[in-house]
Amino acid sequence: MDTGSKVNWLKLLQYTVLLGIILYVGRSLFVPLSFSLLISFVLYPICRWLENKGMPRWAAIAVCLSVLVLLFGGLAWLLINQLMRLVEEWPNLQFKLTAAIRDVSLLLEQNFGVKVARQTNWLESMGNNVAANLLNIVKDVLYTSVVSVVLLVLIPLYVALILYNREQLAKALYSLFSRSEHHKIKTILHETITTYYNFIKGMAIVYAIVGTLNTIGLLILGVPHALFFGVVASILTFIPYVGITIGAILPMAVAWITYDSFWYPAGVVLVFAVVQYLEANLIFPWAVSYRLQVNMLFTLLAIVAGGILWGASGMILFIPYLAILKLIADKHESMRSVSLFLSVSDTKL
Numbered sequence: 001m002d003t004g005s006k007v008n009w010l011k012l013l014q015y016t017v018l019l020g021i022i023l024y025v026g027r028s029l030f031v032p033l034s035f036s037l038l039i040s041f042v043l044y045p046i047c048r049w050l051e052n053k054g055m056p057r058w059a060a061i062a063v064c065l066s067v068l069v070l071l072f073g074g075l076a077w078l079l080i081n082q083l084m085r086l087v088e089e090w091p092n093l094q095f096k097l098t099a100a101i102r103d104v105s106l107l108l109e110q111n112f113g114v115k116v117a118r119q120t121n122w123l124e125s126m127g128n129n130v131a132a133n134l135l136n137i138v139k140d141v142l143y144t145s146v147v148s149v150v151l152l153v154l155i156p157l158y159v160a161l162i163l164y165n166r167e168q169l170a171k172a173l174y175s176l177f178s179r180s181e182h183h184k185i186k187t188i189l190h191e192t193i194t195t196y197y198n199f200i201k202g203m204a205i206v207y208a209i210v211g212t213l214n215t216i217g218l219l220i221l222g223v224p225h226a227l228f229f230g231v232v233a234s235i236l237t238f239i240p241y242v243g244i245t246i247g248a249i250l251p252m253a254v255a256w257i258t259y260d261s262f263w264y265p266a267g268v269v270l271v272f273a274v275v276q277y278l279e280a281n282l283i284f285p286w287a288v289s290y291r292l293q294v295n296m297l298f299t300l301l302a303i304v305a306g307g308i309l310w311g312a313s314g315m316i317l318f319i320p321y322l323a324i325l326k327l328i329a330d331k332h333e334s335m336r337s338v339s340l341f342l343s344v345s346d347t348k349l
Contacts, residue, residue: 024309031313032151036158038320040166041196043068047163061163065156079228188328195327196320205287210234210279217271221264223255233272237279248272294319294326294342 023030043064050060162169170189174182215230223229233247248268255264294302302322306314322342329339 020305020309027310027314031310031317032154032158034317034321035151035313036155036162038196038317039068039155039159040162041193042200043159043163044166044193045197057164061160064163065160069156075231079231083228184332188331191331192324192327196324199323202284202287206279206283207234207237209283209287210237210275213275213278214272217275218251218268221255221267221271222259223251223264223268224258225254226251229254237276244272244276294322298322298342 043061047057047060047064050063051057055063170186173189174185177185211231211234213230214233215226218226218230229247229251233244233251236247237244252265252268255268256262258264299319299322302318303315306316306318308314310317326339326342329335329342
């Protein structure tokens with residue numbers, strides 16, 4: 001028994017390593033396909049409803065994709081417009097930032113004995129390192145921009161093809177299993193798509209409410225470009241435990257530079273903390289009927305693993321796929337061990 005158990009764990013480790021290698025090497029293929037599959041899950045119920053109303057499949061797909069592109073395009077335009085206004089005010093912010101750095105420099109010299117000359121040497125050293133790596137930074141930015149443009153073309157194309165050929169893809173999936181398993185696979189597929197669609201629909205409501213509350217709170221504090229910071233912070237909450245921290249850094253810095261007081265950054269923290277409390281305890285339970293909740297440990301592991309394998313895209317994609325895995329495991333007794341691993345302590349199995 002022990003030997004067999006060791007062999008099983010060894011095989012599991014081998015399969016995990018092999019899967020990681022495949023995902024890493026094939027990330028250029030799997031990343032757009034993964035985004036496309038999740039988007040297809042969301043658009044499928046709408047597309048099917050339009051088809052039931054008599055609309056041809058190609059037209060239903062075109063309508064769904066057009067609405068999706070308009071929504072994301074409008075959000076992108078809003079964020080870019082706000083960002084350009086922030087760039088226009090950069091000279092004023094830069095002047096205040098320079099004054100803030102000078103004050104910090106005097107504070108370091110008076111309280112910690114770090115001479116201004118030594119601080120200047122540190123800054124020059126950092127500047128030289130940035131200049132030395134500037135070419136690589138520019139190359140990375142250009143590469144990322146090209147990849148993003150390619151993804152903007154490929155992802156809608158993949159989504160359209162998945163939705164149009166969904167019956168053939170489902171039959172191909174069924175063929176991987178014995179005939180006796182076909183009904184179970186069909187049930188799992190239907191439950192996954194339905195639950196994930198309802199989850200994303202609820203999350204869209206959550207992000208809209210959270211973005212509005214963030215913006216109102218920042219406007220009350222008088223933080224410049226409150227709409228931009230409020231929406232960005234709302235979007236970044238998609239990354240659990242990490243996103244809200246990242247989203248709060250820039251408005252805190254702008255508030256500090258603008259008003260020369262630590263009370264305003266503290267106010268930003270208070271606003272985001274209150275909104276997050278409301279989101280977790282009131283908004284989310286009201287808007288989302290099924291909480292795709294995964295153990296914090298495995299959520300963080302998914303974020304780290306996704307970042308290692310697929311970069312920023314992996315940090316976003318691995319979370320919903322892990323949640324879908326838990327959804328499937330919760331509903332099938334044969335996967336009880338997986339469900340126990342991924343569940344939070346108060347989840348009833």
